[in-house]
Amino acid sequence: AAKLSPEKLLCQLRDRVNVTMIQGSDDPFDTSEWHQYLPRKNLNETVGHLGHCAVVSSAGSLKSSHLGQEIDSHDAVLRFNRAPIKGFEEDVGEKTTIRLVNSQLVTVREQQFLREALYNTGILIVWDPAPYHAEINEWYRKPDYNFFESYKAYRGIHPEQPFYILNPKMQWQLWDILQENSPEYIQPNPPSSGMLGIILMMTLCNEVHVYEYLPSKRQTDICHYYQKFHDRACTVGAYHPLLFEKNLVKHLNQGTDEDIFTSGKVTLPGFRNVRC
Numbered sequence: 001a002a003k004l005s006p007e008k009l010l011c012q013l014r015d016r017v018n019v020t021m022i023q024g025s026d027d028p029f030d031t032s033e034w035h036q037y038l039p040r041k042n043l044n045e046t047v048g049h050l051g052h053c054a055v056v057s058s059a060g061s062l063k064s065s066h067l068g069q070e071i072d073s074h075d076a077v078l079r080f081n082r083a084p085i086k087g088f089e090e091d092v093g094e095k096t097t098i099r100l101v102n103s104q105l106v107t108v109r110e111q112q113f114l115r116e117a118l119y120n121t122g123i124l125i126v127w128d129p130a131p132y133h134a135e136i137n138e139w140y141r142k143p144d145y146n147f148f149e150s151y152k153a154y155r156g157i158h159p160e161q162p163f164y165i166l167n168p169k170m171q172w173q174l175w176d177i178l179q180e181n182s183p184e185y186i187q188p189n190p191p192s193s194g195m196l197g198i199i200l201m202m203t204l205c206n207e208v209h210v211y212e213y214l215p216s217k218r219q220t221d222i223c224h225y226y227q228k229f230h231d232r233a234c235t236v237g238a239y240h241p242l243l244f245e246k247n248l249v250k251h252l253n254q255g256t257d258e259d260i261f262t263s264g265k266v267t268l269p270g271f272r273n274v275r276c
């Protein structure tokens with residue numbers, strides 16, 4: 001596969017990855033039952049036009065980074081899964097505008113998900129690994145984790161908090177581009193929450209800064225900044241095609257290598273600033 005220039009790659013991502021949330025008009029969500037649960041406002045209306053945005057990976061290398069203030073200076077901050085703030089403000093900041101969670105977290109850890117205050121801040125978005133290029137209908141019958149009942153339960157408890165379901169089509173549209181631009185065959189598993197979140201923020205923001213997704217000089221084999229768990233696979237991937245995702249993001253970086261080395265920081269343009 002021939003690697004595209006960063007400019008061409010940005011255009012491919014902009015034009016081929018359709019980032020949308022499940023809507024009441026999407027079959028099989030077009031029922032009065034689902035209409036009670038899905039948010040009335042669409043995501044764009046809820047967040048408005050965002051300028052500078054930060055994406056905070058959950059990597060262990062955020063520990064002792066002192067990036068908190070810099071992260072909080074952004075107009076919007078995206079976090080993942082159970083990544084906490086309390087006790088880690090100095091390194092990861094305290095602002096959460098959007099939290100992107102996987103369906104496993106919502107299903108397997110349902111009781112914690114329904115109870116923990118961590119999830120009550122900002123906008124929630126859940127995603128689930130769908131079969132390759134499946135129609136929404138087919139995915140709905142065969143989700144990777146059947147999170148739909150947990151989603152409804154959460155919506156019942158927190159009806160005012162915006163909580164969206166990511167349209168699963170985008171994961172494979174993105175995966176196709178990853179595969180086309182990689183020299184090797186990639187296992188057909190969807191991209192990580194991190195990569196999905198980066199693309200999401202590129203659709204919502206003028207500019208995106210990603211922290212410790214490409215590891216800085218602080219890289220270790222510690223999986224998360226919030227846990228004493230060692231596993232190198234967290235950074236390079238096992239199930240998710242993390243290494244390929246990270247090569248792509250490195251290729252698109254508009255910041256300096258120095259920024260990566262010292263802050264694990266990557267600068268990406270918002271799609272609205274991409275000219276094709």
Ligand code: NCC
Pocket residue numbers: 057058059060080081082101102104105192193194195212213214222223224234235236239240
């Ligand atoms: O670990 P996880 O990811 O929640 O991390 C969020 C995103 O941060 C980036 N990351 C994380 C650690 C690290 N050392 N380097 C990184 O670059 C990745 O981009 C990652 O996506 C997920 O993607 O949803 C994942 O979720 C966990 C787990 O389900 C949740 O944390 C909930 O407990 C998965 N771990 C397991 O299933 C054991 C992980 O594989 C992927």
